[in-house]
Amino acid sequence: MPGSEYQDVRKLNLFSRMADENFASLMRGAYVQNFPAQMELITEGDPSDFFHIVISGSVDLFSSWNGRETSMATVRPVSTFILAATIKDAPYLMSARTLEKSRIALIPSQDVRAVFDADGNFARAIVTELAQGYRSVIRAQKDLKLRTSLERLANYLLRQQKHAGGGAVFELDFEKRRLASVLGMTPENLSRAFKSLQPYGVAVNGTRITIGNQADLEHFAKPNPLIDDHSS
Amino acid sequence: MPGSEYQDVRKLNLFSRMADENFASLMRGAYVQNFPAQMELITEGDPSDFFHIVISGSVDLFSSWNGRETSMATVRPVSTFILAATIKDAPYLMSARTLEKSRIALIPSQDVRAVFDADGNFARAIVTELAQGYRSVIRAQKDLKLRTSLERLANYLLRQQKHAGGGAVFELDFEKRRLASVLGMTPENLSRAFKSLQPYGVAVNGTRITIGNQADLEHFAKPNPLIDDHSS
DNA sequence: CGCAGATTTGACTAGACTCAAACTGTGTGG
DNA sequence: CCACACAGTTTGAGTCTAGTCAAATCTGCG
Incomplete structure (x- = not known):
């Protein structure tokens, strides 16, 4: 990963306060790849093997049931998705596909969980991130129901x-x-x-x-x- | 708080692994009260001064907009609500009212945040709780949209x-x-x-x-x- | 027994979806 | 450069789903 991208990721609230070595360790294990448009990155129901970071491009999170499909959210750079599944080591609840040519970092979920256990600042950042995400979905639900x-x-x-x-x-x-x-x-x-x-x-x-x-x-x-x- | 209730709360996933003294400290600062039915406990938009634990009875979480109202969830014993607002120190996104005579523990939010900073096991439990909550709301949203x-x-x-x-x-x-x-x-x-x-x-x-x-x-x-x- | 609140029923309206066809705009190949 | 193909968008017509309002019915409880 080029230094400028490394710095962009480092600046995310999720990573900005963790120890240098822990961040470096996460990044060392990361796979950074360029994907074409319309590429399905993850499928709902699959085990959450990787935590994802969108470095450039954009990603659509969507779900399906009984032949219907709905778009749940769009992820734009630089930010992350499916943190909750990674932390809980539970299946993805949403699928993801690139909307355009996109550059994505994939971090093995077990690495994230390991650093989460070891780095208090990272754990606290995760809490903030999840609380934020939770509140966003609640807002979306109010929007839908009211x-x-x-x-x-x-x-x-x-x-x-x-x-x-x-x-x-x-x-x-x-x-x-x-x-x-x-x-x-x-x-x-x-x-x-x-x-x-x-x-x-x-x-x-x-x-x-x-x-x-x-x-x-x-x-x-x-x-x-x-x-x-x-x-x- | 009677010892049996104290133990019930202690057994919650959120509290079960934290240090004894930190749990005791949280409970010492808690206000435990009996509320009649139909009592509004919190109002959306208010600052999140207290984290709530339902010890008995039941609580309806609901939201309003433009004269409409919708029920978002029901909280039953023994469990907690509005963790995300407490952690983020942000306004409640939902209102809460008792559905029946209920016994509720109120823990000052700043106490929760303080212990969250001090106790890694508590912080990790909060992460699990939030991740679980987040996934629940995502499921509810899929239910609604699909x-x-x-x-x-x-x-x-x-x-x-x-x-x-x-x-x-x-x-x-x-x-x-x-x-x-x-x-x-x-x-x-x-x-x-x-x-x-x-x-x-x-x-x-x-x-x-x-x-x-x-x-x-x-x-x-x-x-x-x-x-x-x-x-x- | 007789409320008060909850639920059900009926009639109607409004909101949203489906299917099909017409209409963009954009990019490609001739 | 134009014609075409293609995907996305818009329009039209009809149907279905869900909400509104009002009245009737039910239910628990004092």
Whole structure:
């Protein structure tokens, strides 16, 4: 792994406070690979042999049941996925595939568990990471159970706008079909949902969104920090 | 706190391996109280001042938005809730109320964080607990996104049947209105869903369920360990 | 017995999905 | 450079699922 990537990974909250030698040991055992787009990295139900770090590109976490499939989350650089399965030494609950050409580090799960036992700072960082992840999923569940798909879309747009800097014009960071799946609806329904937001000043052109009337949209979306604030 | 309760709490996975003195210290600072039914213990958005342990009774975790409310989970003895908020020192994402007369221990969150920093075994237990909780919520999310309400009910019945010992006749452990909310539907819809399961051999009498044709119901429900297995 | 709350039923509406067809936009080969 | 192919998106029509509102029924309990 090149030094700049090594440093990027080292800077992650998960790794930043652990002992140098423990981090080095983890990285020594890591396999760093470039994957093409649409490559299935892990399959739900498989044993969690590796902890994954996305160095570049992006990864879709998804699940299937009875012929249906849904997108659970997207992982972007530089961050990690399936920590909980690694720690519990339990089967993956989600599958993962690359959305584009991606560079991924794979760390043997047993190495992670060994260092977890040995390095208190790493263990504490894991706790913070898991607590954060747990709260994120709770927020997602509230979003799903308390809002209609139109409300979820409106709030997603406001979150994405904020994430993109707050301007009236910004880009979606999802392909629409995947956005639909993440929001828990079909692509057709998403397309109609965008139209339904036109009266609130939302204009769509490809992946470019323009929010014409911020106050109107916010009045409809009623964003709430206990659902939409992805930092706390 | 009486000695028997003290021992019950001590036996929880979360506390069983920590140093005696640290456990004693946590318990010394705890407030143990009896609450009547329908008492709101915490409100979402409030700072997470206390970590909670349900010693007897039961507690409903729920969330609200824009005048709607949904039940997120039920906590039964002896177990704990809102660990993630306590650890992150962040606002509660859910509210909690007693479902019946309940005995609850409240441990100041800062005490939990202090012992977490001092006791490696406790920190590791917290990691396991959080990883478990995280995976539970992921399963719930898959249940919500991949299944219709009828399928969720069918699978809930199979889980509950297993939990109750596996016999053809068993009791719901929820009031129906709350079960509906947990499953993400209205009480009216739940009532109709039970009727729709009659062709699969499901009979309902109050909270008493009879599964007349196990194979039929399972064929319809298609239970999946990666969604329904609440132990892994 | 008679409430009060919970559940069920009925009628209707709204939200969301399915299937099929039309319409992009983009990249490729002729 | 254009025509085509392909994947993604949009539109249309119809259906199904789930929610709403109101009324009827049931149930536990004082």
